């Protein structure tokens with residue numbers, strides 16, 4: 001078995017320093033927890049060890065000897081297997097193929113031995129069969145599986161490598177109790193065999209149930225390692241926040257003093273649906289209301305239901321004081337709502353189409369137009385695009401020629417040609433660079449100042465603290481805490497988010 005060390009690992013993406021100093025040590029036969037707030041650099045550290053990201057500096061040692069990990073194959077050759085947070089499955093392949101294929105040499109170089117494939121996969125499927133739920137079998141194509149079932153397949157795929165070093169980057173975020181418990185049973189067996197396991201999770205109950213040691217990472221730096229038996233959840237949260245962050249008000253811009261008397265543009269009462277329940281809040285003109293908490297606690301689901309993507313089954317939505325039933329995005333748009341997601345692949349740009357077409361569809365919908373003169377559209381589009389400092393060569397340029405940050409500006413600009421009353425932002429800065437983020441938030445702030453009501457869900461805590469006037473912390477599909485005024489601190493945000501659900 002093997003002992004893994006990482007020394008001084010560093011990685012920057014342009015001006016974003018994802019990891020500034022990663023030091024980490026994994027012994028044989030231990031589960032070593034890595035914990036840090038969203039965006040603190042955990043996945044980057046894992047990817048460096050997995051060979052999918054090349055560090056700018058630092059070294060990785062196995063059993064004390066420096067090794068070169070110049071790609072995923074090299075990592076596997078060194079006995080390192082990784083569960084990727086964003087999953088690494090082939091959607092059109094079956095469960096068995098995803099688990100067994102990477103481990104099987106092709107027969108005669110081309111053909112796969114189907115019987116062996118099944119046998120390899122079955123060994124891992126059987127461990128989880130009774131907790132995997134309906135519709136799960138060796139022959140199911142991954143594209144037909146639910147999110148939790150996909151996570152189970154990624155777990156099985158990682159286990160099937162039988163690697164001495166196993167890295168699990170948020171493997172349990174979609175799993176239910178019984179699935180997590182089964183996974184932990186397996187981890188305990190692996191530990192007993194002397195494997196070294198890195199485990200990332202935000203759930204304190206899980207960390208204390210399975211961990212031997214814990215390393216805290218803050219703003220790209222690994223700041224402390226402790227024995228689980230000698231620490232507790234509040235000590236860990238304090239290390240995540242850091243001394244200066246503990247009592248200080250939120251870093252970044254101070255919240256704008258939203259006028260108390262401002263008109264309420266959006267009022268949601270008792271909203272419930274798939275993945276959330278009993279959500280109530282109000283947004284005033286000029287206000288930026290933040291949604292915080294761990295990933296997948298209902299934040300996106302609430303925004304998407306308000307926008308009519310998957311309408312809520314309970315509760316009421318009032319826009320500018322009037323109750324509305326919104327059954328589709330089209331109705332939402334006609335009622336003055338706008339929605340921007342960070343998932344540009346799913347909700348954003350129309351690939352291969354010119355920029356002008358990408359900025360205009362909302363204008364058509366709101367005005368029920370079927371014909372618009374391109375000349376007048378160009379004029380209308382120019383203002384929001386230049387406010388966003390969008391860099392593009394011409395309106396006829398295909399949108400996918402632009403960087404992610406510039407694509408996102410196009411997506412936002414198309415909502416601004418006709419001003420909505422309420423802008424719903426669903427993790428809008430995912431994967432865009434620092435400068436583009438700064439441009440976006442400057443624009444969002446000025447839109448608020450002009451009277452728009454804004455709801456901002458961000459998966460990066462620093463972004464929320466810097467931009468939201470109030471923060472609603474989501475936990476298990478409901479708002480567990482509201483942070484405003486002097487309560488809007490880093491410590492309180494982490495505390496509310498990381499308490500065991």
Ligand SMILES: Nc1ncnc2c1ncn2[C@@H]1O[C@H](COP(=O)(O)OP(=O)(O)O)[C@@H](O)[C@H]1O
Pocket residue numbers: 013016017018019036037038039040041042043044045431432433
């Ligand atoms: N490919 C990338 N391009 C640009 N920025 C990135 C990329 N990957 C990560 N980042 C940024 O690096 C920081 C750390 O990200 P990550 O390691 O994914 O954090 P964590 O896993 O702790 O949430 C974040 O600010 C993130 O936005």
Ligand SMILES: [Mg+2]
Pocket residue numbers: 042043044085169
């Ligand atoms: Mg991550």
